[in-house]
Amino acid sequence: MRAAGGPVPAGIADEPVPASVPGTVHTDLLDAELIPDPYLGENEADLVWFHRAAWLYSTTVTVAPAADDERVDLVFEGLDTIAAIEFGGVELGRTANMHRSYRFDVRDRLRDGAIPLSVRFDSALDYAEDLQKVLGERPRPYPHPFNAIRKMACSFGWDWGPDLQTAGIWKPVRLERWRVARLASVRPLATLDPDGTGRLVVHVDVEHARLGADREVVAEVRLGEHVSQIRLREGETSGMTEILVPDAPAWWPIGYGAQPLVDVGVTLRDDDEELDAFHTRVGFRTITLDETPDEIGSAFTLVVNGRPIFVRGLNWIPEDHLLTRLNRDVYAAAIQRAADANTNLLRVWGGGIYESDDFYDLCDERGILVWQDFPLACAAYAEEEPLRSEFLAEARENIGRLTPHPSLAVWNGGNENIWGHEDWDWKPQLNGQTWGAGYYYELFPALLAELDPTRPYHPGSPSSPGHDPEVIHPNDDRYGTRHEWEAWNRQDYTYHANFVPRFCSEFGWQAPATWSTLRESLAPEDFDQESPAFLLHQKAEGGNDKLNAGIAHHLPAPSGFEDWHWAAQLNQARATAYAIGHLRGHAPRTMGSILWQLNDCWPVTSWAVVDGAGRLKPAWYALRRSYAPRLLHFRDDSLVVVNDSPEAWRGTARLRRAGFSGEVAAEQSVDVEVAARSISVIALDAELTTPGDATREVLVADLDGLRATRLFAEDFDLAYDPAPVTADISPAEGGYSITVTATSFARDVAVLADKIDPDAYVDDMLVDLLPGESHTFGVRTTSADKRAFGGPAVLRSANTLVAGA
Incomplete structure (x- = not known):
């Protein structure tokens, strides 16, 4: 790979480097140590010259010429993005879409000896700007016209991501030799009838070679002992065929049953000769979307195998901005972090990509449902050529590719585009130009009706039923899906209480990355909210101001950067717990919560609960507790008991209004019986909910090892003991056991172990303790510095912020 044009620095412009395929220019130059890591310090800003650069990949291919009855194709699974391909000195074609594959017939171009093959990548930004001039500028939230090119939108920067604008052969490339015919596509659609019969409908599309179009071929479909022919x-x-499987093994989301997967094979034959083969796995289940009108508006409930599912979801962005560094192990670790947090759905957000096969395979195996956005986000999109054909091609290909996966539950037209059209002052800018409605209401549903009628489709997140958003607003909480961003942008996390959405598919609160991740990505002098490097890793407009406003609503003003870091992380955790408790506590009116967001693609201050290095923020622990099948939550003067488990929950809840020093001012025992997949709202006696001294008392509810606490004033007014705990640290298998004992009420006790060991893992966090109570934290670490894990910078609580202030 070498530079082919643009403002490339001299030391790089003249330097050909080995290219990895799959790979990108960024990763090749990183491997060659010709550019600094764009994720560190202010390096991203030093690499903006990439935006206008051109690059040339070249190699040679030695391959035998094609036989008379043989076809040879050069196949690119993915090119990022504006590419021109030459083979044997002849241009095969040009591409402008990273979301699809390309196939070129090269049988007439094969010869003895080495054949040159090259792919030139030109600036995606130049292309998008030029196309925008032709089609007309469309509204978008960021300067670069990402909506005028079919490239991952967040390649051009986002309010949590870097602006790197990658280029390269980002998926595998191969030569395919075949004769007579090949399987162009196979679409297995597996569903489950109410009587338990599995129904597998397999569609095949076949491409014939030049000398094979006049011959009969047979596609044999095999599922276990069941065999059918097309x-x-x-x-x-x-053609298509259908196989019925009596008493089929049912596939269920996590928490509802098992995830059996069944092998399906398709073999294409000409007489007795095997021409091509396809193998996959399917799971038998049926997924529908209940949007029944009711006295409130209309429901929005995902139904799997006849059972309504409360979605405990997370939004998913690309796990690494440099996509080619992702592999199955990286995906497995990220999806496991979601599963460990009691998540049952991941929403693949529309500013990213159609994810890799590994992603969907792992979700199939773990029982994690997938909500798949088509890749359109936060902008108006032209419906004219050449974009329309690109949307059609990428959607057709990826719908077909993803049909086998039982985890794939919902197709969604795009992210915030319908909402943007209504509320973001687009209409005067558009002045009658197309903006994407044809995609959301015509093209995508028509393709799904043809290719995948087994899954529900939603035109946009957020959106409401019908095609006239002026009649029912797309973000109306009584219908469809809602995004709740007023809380973060202008209010406070308690603002969630003003709305009871049918399904909330985005909401969240920011916090910086973990301390270790900051240390890895910033210099010590950059540990300052206003340092240029720290601000480069805070992409949200006014992000730090909003963080500080959120802290000021609840917590005392931090005394320095380290206290600020802990306060911001603690406030994110509380915001997460508050919003999820509110949503889950209003089931079945509300039937979905998809937090923004699970993950980050680089080290950044963001809404993620897992930072860009894969480390768990305190908010992840709050999420895990809030998404547990059983949850206690205070709402006003009531205790909400959430039971999203398959068995009834019976027990006796103990409620106490206690002073911070331990004395009990009021107490009540309440018998609790909550049916499976239900909630109960228990009104509390006034003596429990009316404090004698709001600054020194706490309301505590305990039931079967779960706890909820309610304070009667904000932290900055509470008379906390600033040093409320003692710690006993002892060796344990794989690390240490840290037993923390409270001498006064201790709120949100945490062990920030990554400050001592970047690889440390803590099994719990954000624990509330009454005086005399203890909790043991397990720390997995190789550090020999036992005492450090009990130090004041590591053993934190809300109380210690009061001490710092």
């Missing part, structure tokens, strides 16, 4: 006669290019 006979394609002369001139036929597609």
Whole structure:
């Protein structure tokens, strides 16, 4: 790979480097140590010259010429993005879409000896700007016209991501030799009838070679002992068959049952010769979306195998901005972090990509449902050519590719585009130009009706039923899906209480990355909210101001950067717990919560609960507790008991209004019986909910090892003991056991172990303790510095912020 044009620095412009395929220019130059790591310090800003650069990949291919009856194709699974391909000195074609594959017939270009193959990548930004001039500028939230090119939108920067604008052969490339016919696509659609019969409908599309179009071929479909044939006669290019499986093993989301997967094989034959083969796995289940009108508006409930599912979800962005560094192990670790947090759905957000096969395979295996956005986000999109054909091609290909996966539950037209059209002052800017409605209301649903009628489709997140958003606002909490961003942008996390959405598919609160991740990505002098490097890793407009406003609503003003870091992380955790408790506590009116967001793609201050290095923020622990099948939550003067488990929950809740020093001012025992997949709201006696001294008392509810606490004033007014705990640290397998004992009420006790060991893992966090109570934290670490884990910078609580202030 070498530079081919643009403002490339001299030391790089003249330097050909080995190229990894799959790979990108950024990763190749990083491997060659010719550029600094864009994730560190202010390096991102030093690499903006990439935006206008051009690059040339080149190699040679030695391959035998094609036989008379043989076809040879050069196949690119993914090119990022504006590419021109030459083979044997002849241009095969040009591409402008990273979301699809390309296939070129090269049988007439093969010869003896080495054949040169090259791919030139030109500036995606230049292309988008030029196309924008032709089609007309469309509204978008960021300067670069990411909506005028079919490239990952967040390649151009986002309010949590870097602006790197990658280029390269980002997916595998291969030569395919075949004869007579090949399987162009196979679409297995597996569903489950109410009587338990599995229904597998397999569609095949076949491409014929030049000398094979007049021959009959047979596609044999095999599922265990079940075999069926699709006979394609002369001139036929597609067919289907159906296999019925009595008493089929049902696939369920996590928490509802098992995830059995069944092998499916398709073999294409000409007489007795095998021509091509396809193998996949399916799971038998049926997924529908209940949008029944009711006295409130209309429901929005995901139903799997006849059972309504409360979605405990997380939004998913690309796990690494440099996509080619992702592999199955990286995906497995990230998805496991979601599963460990009691998540049952991941929403693949529309500013990213159609994810890799590994992602969907792992979700199939773990029982994690997938909500798949089409890749359109936060902007108006032209419906004219050449974009329309690109949308059609990428959608057709990826719908077909993803049909086998039982985890794939919902197709969604895009992110915030319908809402943007209504509320973000787009209409005067558009002045009658197309903006994407044709995609959301016509193109995508028509393709799904043709290719995948087994899954529900939603035109946009957020959106409401019908095609007239002026009649029912797309973010109306009584219908469809809602995004709640007023809380973060202008209010406080308690603002969530003003709305009871049918399904909340985005909401969240920011916090900086963990301390270790900051240390890895910033210099010590950059540990300051206003340092240029720290601000470069805070992409949200006014992000730090909003963080500080949020802290000021609840917590005392931090005394320095380290206290600020802990206060911001603690406030994110509380915001997460508050919003989820509110949403879950209003089931079945509300039937979905998808937090923004699970992950980060680089080290940054963001809404993620897992930072860009894969480390768990305190908010992840709050999320895990809030998404647990059983939850206690205070709402006003009531205790909400949430039971999203398959068994009834019976027990006796103990409620106490206690002073910080331990004396009990009021106490009540309440018998609790909550049916499976239900909630109960228990009104509390006034003596429990009316404090004698609001600054020194706490309301505590305990039931079966779960706890909820309610304070009667904000932290900055509470008379906390600033040093409320003692710690006993002892060796344990793999690390240490840290037993923390409270001498006064201690709120949100945490062990920030990564400050001592970047690889340390803590099994719990954010624990509330009454005087005399103890909690043991397990720390997995190789550090020999036992005492450090009990130090004041590591053993934190809300109380210690009061001490710092």
